[in-house]
Amino acid sequence: MPLETSTCNHLDISHIRSSCATCSLRELCLPVGLNEQEIQTLGDVVSHKCKIQRGGTLYRAGSKFQSLFAIRRGFLKTCILEQDGRQQVTGFHMTGELLGLDAISTEIHTCDAIALEDSEVCEIPFEKLEEISRAIPSLMRHFHKIMSREIVRDHGVMLLLGSMKAEERLATFLLNLSRRFLMRGYSECNFNLRMTREEIGSYLGLKLETVSRAFSKLQDENIIRVDNKHIQINDITRLRMKMGNTTCDT
Amino acid sequence: MPLETSTCNHLDISHIRSSCATCSLRELCLPVGLNEQEIQTLGDVVSHKCKIQRGGTLYRAGSKFQSLFAIRRGFLKTCILEQDGRQQVTGFHMTGELLGLDAISTEIHTCDAIALEDSEVCEIPFEKLEEISRAIPSLMRHFHKIMSREIVRDHGVMLLLGSMKAEERLATFLLNLSRRFLMRGYSECNFNLRMTREEIGSYLGLKLETVSRAFSKLQDENIIRVDNKHIQINDITRLRMKMGNTTCDT
DNA sequence: TACCAGCTTTGATTCAAATCAACCGGAGTA
DNA sequence: TACTCCGGTTGATTTGAATCAAAGCTGGTA
Numbered sequence: 375m376p377l378e379t380s381t382c383n384h385l386d387i388s389h390i391r392s393s394c395a396t397c398s399l400r401e402l403c404l405p406v407g408l409n410e411q412e413i414q415t416l417g418d419v420v421s422h423k424c425k426i427q428r429g430g431t432l433y434r435a436g437s438k439f440q441s442l443f444a445i446r447r448g449f450l451k452t453c454i455l456e457q458d459g460r461q462q463v464t465g466f467h468m469t470g471e472l473l474g475l476d477a478i479s480t481e482i483h484t485c486d487a488i489a490l491e492d493s494e495v496c497e498i499p500f501e502k503l504e505e506i507s508r509a510i511p512s513l514m515r516h517f518h519k520i521m522s523r524e525i526v527r528d529h530g531v532m533l534l535l536g537s538m539k540a541e542e543r544l545a546t547f548l549l550n551l552s553r554r555f556l557m558r559g560y561s562e563c564n565f566n567l568r569m570t571r572e573e574i575g576s577y578l579g580l581k582l583e584t585v586s587r588a589f590s591k592l593q594d595e596n597i598i599r600v601d602n603k604h605i606q607i608n609d610i611t612r613l614r615m616k617m618g619n620t621t622c623d624t
Numbered sequence: 625m626p627l628e629t630s631t632c633n634h635l636d637i638s639h640i641r642s643s644c645a646t647c648s649l650r651e652l653c654l655p656v657g658l659n660e661q662e663i664q665t666l667g668d669v670v671s672h673k674c675k676i677q678r679g680g681t682l683y684r685a686g687s688k689f690q691s692l693f694a695i696r697r698g699f700l701k702t703c704i705l706e707q708d709g710r711q712q713v714t715g716f717h718m719t720g721e722l723l724g725l726d727a728i729s730t731e732i733h734t735c736d737a738i739a740l741e742d743s744e745v746c747e748i749p750f751e752k753l754e755e756i757s758r759a760i761p762s763l764m765r766h767f768h769k770i771m772s773r774e775i776v777r778d779h780g781v782m783l784l785l786g787s788m789k790a791e792e793r794l795a796t797f798l799l800n801l802s803r804r805f806l807m808r809g810y811s812e813c814n815f816n817l818r819m820t821r822e823e824i825g826s827y828l829g830l831k832l833e834t835v836s837r838a839f840s841k842l843q844d845e846n847i848i849r850v851d852n853k854h855i856q857i858n859d860i861t862r863l864r865m866k867m868g869n870t871t872c873d874t
Numbered sequence: 875t876a877c878c879a880g881c882t883t884t885g886a887t888t889c890a891a892a893t894c895a896a897c898c899g900g901a902g903t904a
Numbered sequence: 905t906a907c908t909c910c911g912g913t914t915g916a917t918t919t920g921a922a923t924c925a926a927a928g929c930t931g932g933t934a
Contacts, residue, residue: 454783462786464779476779478772484779504765508758515754521771522728528778529714529726529734533704535785536712536829540891571912579786584891586913602900602912790921820881831922836883852882852930881930888923898913904906 412510419502420444425494432473432487432495439477441497445469448493449568452485453576463577465527466490466551466569469558474500475524490568535579538618543578544588545616548598552607563607592616662760669752670694675744682723682737682745689727691747695719698743699818702726702735703826713827715777716740716801716819719808724750725774740818785829788868793828794838795866798848802857813857842866 408416423446426432432443435455445467452473453463464485467473477483478500507514534543556562567574571582571589578585592598597613599606607613658666673696676682682693685705695717702723703713714735717723727733728750757764784793806812817824821832821839828835842848847863849856857863 454779456787462783464782475772476775479769479776484776504761504768508761508764511754511758514758514764518754518771519729521768521775522725525726525771525774525778526729526734528775528782529704532714532778532781532785533712535782536826537706570910576786581892582912583893583914587891590913821883822881832882833884833923834921837921840883875934877934878932879930880932881928883928884926886923886925888921890919890921892920893918894916896913896915898911900911901909903908 407512407516408510412513415506415510416513419506420496420498422497423494424497425492426450426489428489428491428493430489432489432493433477433483434486435483437483439474439481439483439500441499442472442474442503443487443495443497445471445473446494446496448495449490450487450493451490451569451573451577452487454485461486461576463569463573466577468554472498472520475521490573540578540580540584541588541591541616542618543580544574544585544592545613546618547574547578548605548607549610549613549617552610563610565605567603567605657762657766658760662763665756665760666763669756670746670748672747673744674747675742676700676739678739678741678743680739682739682743683727683733684736685733687733689724689731689733689750691749692722692724692753693737693745693747695721695723696744696746698745699740700737700743701740701819701823702737704735711736711826713819713823716827718804722748722770725771740823781827790828790830790834791838791841791866792868793830794824794835794842795863797824797828798855798857799860799863799867802860813860815855817853817855 426448432450433439447469450467450473451463452465452467453461455461467487473487473495474483476485503517507517534546538546551565551567552562555565569577571585574580575582575585580588589598589600592613593600595612597607597609597616599608676698682700683689697719700717700723701713702715702717703711705711717737723737723745724733726735753767757767784796788796801815801817802812805815819827821835824830825832825835830838839848839850842863843850845862847857847859847866849858
């Protein structure tokens with residue numbers, strides 16, 4: 375159960391009501407299950423927002439880590455830059471997700487975070503997050519779950535990279551995106567890719583030509599419709615079957 | 625599949641609170657930078673030890689998560705079992721490492737943890753760990769670093785699976801083992817593998833025959849000496865060169 | 875002691891993806 | 905308009921790893 379099940383945050387925070395000062399928090403992954411006052415406390419910490427233009431950098435590998443970033447809107451990739459110039463994409467990230475977890479370990483960012491469309495993030499100073507999570511156990515627990523979920527997600531990607539064929543990988547990838555769009559209230563069958571074939575390939579351990587061919591193949595079989603960056607899923611059941619015998623739902 | 629006989633029973637933790645248990649903490653990954661009293665506090669929580677025989681199971685995918693496990697001695701693998709019977713190894717773990725982080729997210733274990741040699745672990749009830757880490761900020765910080773390090777490690781594996789050739793993967797793997805043995809006071813150039821070629825292959829995204837061939841190739845080039853499970857590194861510099869230009873602490 | 879099951883090596887062949895190469899089409903612009 | 909750059913597609917060829925197949929070891933045990 376690779377990408378499909380494992381990834382990303384339950385964004386079900388609709389039950390949370392909050393004042394305007396903290397309303398940005400609503401979209402975030404953190405304040406699940408907090409009460410008014412706790413949200414206020416958290417809000418004091420994450421009030422600083424910032425915008426990143428398409429192509430812009432949120433942080434770079436090697437830079438000092440001080441804060442996590444919660445994506446308020448937009449779409450980013452994280453990638454490791456290799457010496458020879460090629461880059462390996464380690465993840466694509468969308469609204470509600472938390473960036474920078476990998477940097478806690480050494481307090482140095484281990485990858486670049488680059489916006490694939492105009493985006494907006496909230497900065498969350500990590501020291502402060504730890505501080506208030508001491509006072510709010512449910513926040514601490516939730517933070518731990520987010521970190522853990524990231525590990526599970528990575529295991530899913532490892533499974534994909536270690537044992538799936540090109541077409542299975544692409545199907546898995548599309549279904550994962552689809553599900554994440556759905557969770558955010560967008561169509562699960564009609565969406566635009568924000569990344570290039572090369573970036574998809576990098577993430578999936580494939581060359582861009584192979585990605586392109588896999589797209590064409592799925593289109594020939596009438597499972598999806600591809601128009602450049604626009605994807606339409608015609609037959610999600612057959613797409614799931616393409617993913618292989620890995621159980622896709624949970 | 626070996627069953628419950630050798631499985632660690634981690635349900636009753638009530639008994640055993642020995643000063644000896646506290647001593648054992650020193651070998652663990654957690655109590656870094658704590659004072660005497662804090663170590664004592666932590667010791668109260670992790671006093672329950674258990675042994676797992678070679679081939680035995682510490683926990684299984686699907687089982688309820690309650691505790692993390694710190695390895696006191698031995699060698700374990702974690703793996704995801706796929707429907708078709710094949711398994712993907714997600715990691716090899718040795719003394720001082722912490723198991724079960726992936727299960728925090730859903731409170732269900734997502735993989736099996738199986739001993740590759742007779743091992744001993746300390747059970748760390750997660751609720752209690754969170755509790756005392758509220759009181760000991762440095763412990764909390766350290767725990768977060770451990771989780772983050774796991775994410776970084778997984779990214780390293782993703783890089784390996786996504787972009788390295790068989791020989792590079794094996795070289796990276798051997799160097800990683802070598803470094804971990806060294807850190808634990810063993811020879812970095814002379815060690816025994818605890819896992820089969822198939823398990824190595826599963827971890828590295830290769831078939832066992834490919835692993836075997838890669839071993840033979842490295843031996844032919846006089847970089848290593850292979851005698852079944854025993855590995856001797858003759859020329860660690862050239863082995864590093866084989867890894868490619870990726871700096872990798874995976 | 876011999877036997878057997880599981881692990882490992884090695885060779886021959888096949889196959890999936892990488893590589894090499896050509897071309898298409900849209901966006902920006904000179 | 906024509907030009908160029910960039911991203912994408914498609915075809916031909918090569919190549920690295922998987923697969924298929926056969927033996928060789930090793931360690932446990934009957």
